[in-house]
Amino acid sequence: MSLDPAYLEYPKRDRGMDHEHYPYSSLFDRKPLEWSDGKKLLIWPVISLEYFPMVPNDDPFRAPGHMQTAYPDYRHYTAREYGTRIGVYRLLGAFEKVGAKVSVATNSVIAERYPQLVEDIVSAGHEIIAHSTDMNGTIASGMAESDEKALIEGSLTSLQKTTGIRPRGWLSIARSQSFNTAKLLADAGVDYMCDWVNDELPYTFQTDAGAIINIPLNHELSDRQIINVQQQSVDSYAQQMTDAADWLLAEAGQHGGRMLPMHLTPYIMGLPYRISGFEKLIAGFAERDDVGFARGETILDSWKAQQ
Amino acid sequence: MSEAQKTDPGLYDYLPYRSRPKIEWPEGKTCAVWIAPNLEFYELDPAVNPHRKSWPKPHPDVVGYSHRDHANRVSHWRMAEMMTKHGFPGSVSLSVALCDHIPEVVEDANQRGWEFFSHGIYNTRYSYGMDEAQERAIIEDSIATVERATGQRIKGWLAPALTHTPRTLDLLAEYGMDYTCDLYHDDQPTDVKVKSGQLTAIPYSLEVNDHYGFFIYNMSPREYADTLIRQYDRLAEEGGQSGTVMCIPLHSYLIGQPHRIGPFEAVLEHIAADGRAWITKAGDIVDAFRKQTGGAS
Numbered sequence: 143m144s145l146d147p148a149y150l151e152y153p154k155r156d157r158g159m160d161h162e163h164y165p166y167s168s169l170f171d172r173k174p175l176e177w178s179d180g181k182k183l184l185i186w187p188v189i190s191l192e193y194f195p196m197v198p199n200d201d202p203f204r205a206p207g208h209m210q211t212a213y214p215d216y217r218h219y220t221a222r223e224y225g226t227r228i229g230v231y232r233l234l235g236a237f238e239k240v241g242a243k244v245s246v247a248t249n250s251v252i253a254e255r256y257p258q259l260v261e262d263i264v265s266a267g268h269e270i271i272a273h274s275t276d277m278n279g280t281i282a283s284g285m286a287e288s289d290e291k292a293l294i295e296g297s298l299t300s301l302q303k304t305t306g307i308r309p310r311g312w313l314s315i316a317r318s319q320s321f322n323t324a325k326l327l328a329d330a331g332v333d334y335m336c337d338w339v340n341d342e343l344p345y346t347f348q349t350d351a352g353a354i355i356n357i358p359l360n361h362e363l364s365d366r367q368i369i370n371v372q373q374q375s376v377d378s379y380a381q382q383m384t385d386a387a388d389w390l391l392a393e394a395g396q397h398g399g400r401m402l403p404m405h406l407t408p409y410i411m412g413l414p415y416r417i418s419g420f421e422k423l424i425a426g427f428a429e430r431d432d433v434g435f436a437r438g439e440t441i442l443d444s445w446k447a448q449q
Numbered sequence: 450m451s452e453a454q455k456t457d458p459g460l461y462d463y464l465p466y467r468s469r470p471k472i473e474w475p476e477g478k479t480c481a482v483w484i485a486p487n488l489e490f491y492e493l494d495p496a497v498n499p500h501r502k503s504w505p506k507p508h509p510d511v512v513g514y515s516h517r518d519h520a521n522r523v524s525h526w527r528m529a530e531m532m533t534k535h536g537f538p539g540s541v542s543l544s545v546a547l548c549d550h551i552p553e554v555v556e557d558a559n560q561r562g563w564e565f566f567s568h569g570i571y572n573t574r575y576s577y578g579m580d581e582a583q584e585r586a587i588i589e590d591s592i593a594t595v596e597r598a599t600g601q602r603i604k605g606w607l608a609p610a611l612t613h614t615p616r617t618l619d620l621l622a623e624y625g626m627d628y629t630c631d632l633y634h635d636d637q638p639t640d641v642k643v644k645s646g647q648l649t650a651i652p653y654s655l656e657v658n659d660h661y662g663f664f665i666y667n668m669s670p671r672e673y674a675d676t677l678i679r680q681y682d683r684l685a686e687e688g689g690q691s692g693t694v695m696c697i698p699l700h701s702y703l704i705g706q707p708h709r710i711g712p713f714e715a716v717l718e719h720i721a722a723d724g725r726a727w728i729t730k731a732g733d734i735v736d737a738f739r740k741q742t743g744g745a746s
Contacts, residue, residue, distance in 0.1 A: 144580030149496050155549050161493050169523045283507040319511045340518035372667035386708035
């Protein structure tokens, strides 16, 4: 038994990354950032607004949270709808109480189906990030480039039509991309994407269609990961976010402004028995002079101005 | 039955925990504690091994790849500073191609006085299916690459992504390596049966590996810290009978996340303050063990 000799050849084994998208860079070697109003840490809340069609699509993959039983899967369809009817309003209410403007990663189909909801979001000063069309709009390699291009453009165009604003940011479902995604996003004029989780500040990501900024939306600190996957309580989630904030604030004193992504799912965090714990968490953040809340585009513009 | 499919792989003789000869660590310490940071490089679009997929998703597996890239850009630096602050050296499980791709991280570890052992070329290239010449090639590559980058001769091995062949341990001994981190049968070092030379299995750990803690057992950062403290307390107590070994295997992209590194500090504070810990490197533990037990059993 032996392997193809090519398996022991390493054509990209050289200085830097094994791709051309970004050079190596240590977070601790960069010019310290300064956020406005003397803030040392910006919390970046991102609420995912998801519409799950009753018939799931497995091509290229089935989205996390999608239908599971034989048709009709009323339990999952309606439990996800709970998020868009009730949970999201609990989250928006929680952020209103502390005066926070947040990002909302929105399936364009949500805006088409529930115009009142997106009107409430946009008029309150929150930011809409494009989040595909609906939860059947997953992306991975193997997808035809023309199909992916149409999916991205369809989401952006629809959200522009329904909200009056072309989204500046993009979040892929499950942060899953093909080798074409970043290029197609840059080509569509998207300013930033949230899919790559390799950093804790924005950085420039090169594509064949020019540069796009990646703002890392930490997947480990999402309510989905901590509460659904790891089966932790909301109190544990709050402790983990508090520990993260404390650590980053201490680091900010030496290395400059930091950001803490807070990725939220209405049908997970917006439940009656969880929301009070969540409200307590963000009230605690709001009380701290050196902590602020920011939308993705606000972080992007502040970061860009300092490059 | 072929050599590769024996029921008992013949690695060592059974040795019950009771009534063992006493292993003594320096200065009367009861538990040798070593930290094994995995400094790795994963490929975005690796060649395919017919026996194991590199990534669960089609390439590019953006979350899988970029999560691990967090190690080199962000979390290595946090983890390394924390270890140095509390007087813990690292014994590095190294994807040796990291020396070529991101020498900054390897140089940092070397300057901190850490020891290196090989964890293969990349953590996306596996030993499964290799013939002997191919396996020799990755061992020789590892020795040469680490020597060139750090001046250190590697003394140990943790198979890339824990992928072995039945000949791996014999080859490691033949190349003069002292230890393997691939066997999980004991809380004390064991000499492994090899065709030539001497090879010691040093206790590494999957059970208290941060990957298991966070992705198999789904612990919160504070639960994981508590787990490590309990593991240490028990091993330090039992080590009074005969010295034990505790390894803390880490991946900075896990332990160096902002919600985890703070709680982890309590572990290092606890062990450093306890007084029973011999805080050291893998090679020193193997040397001390061999001085007491002699040649290969």
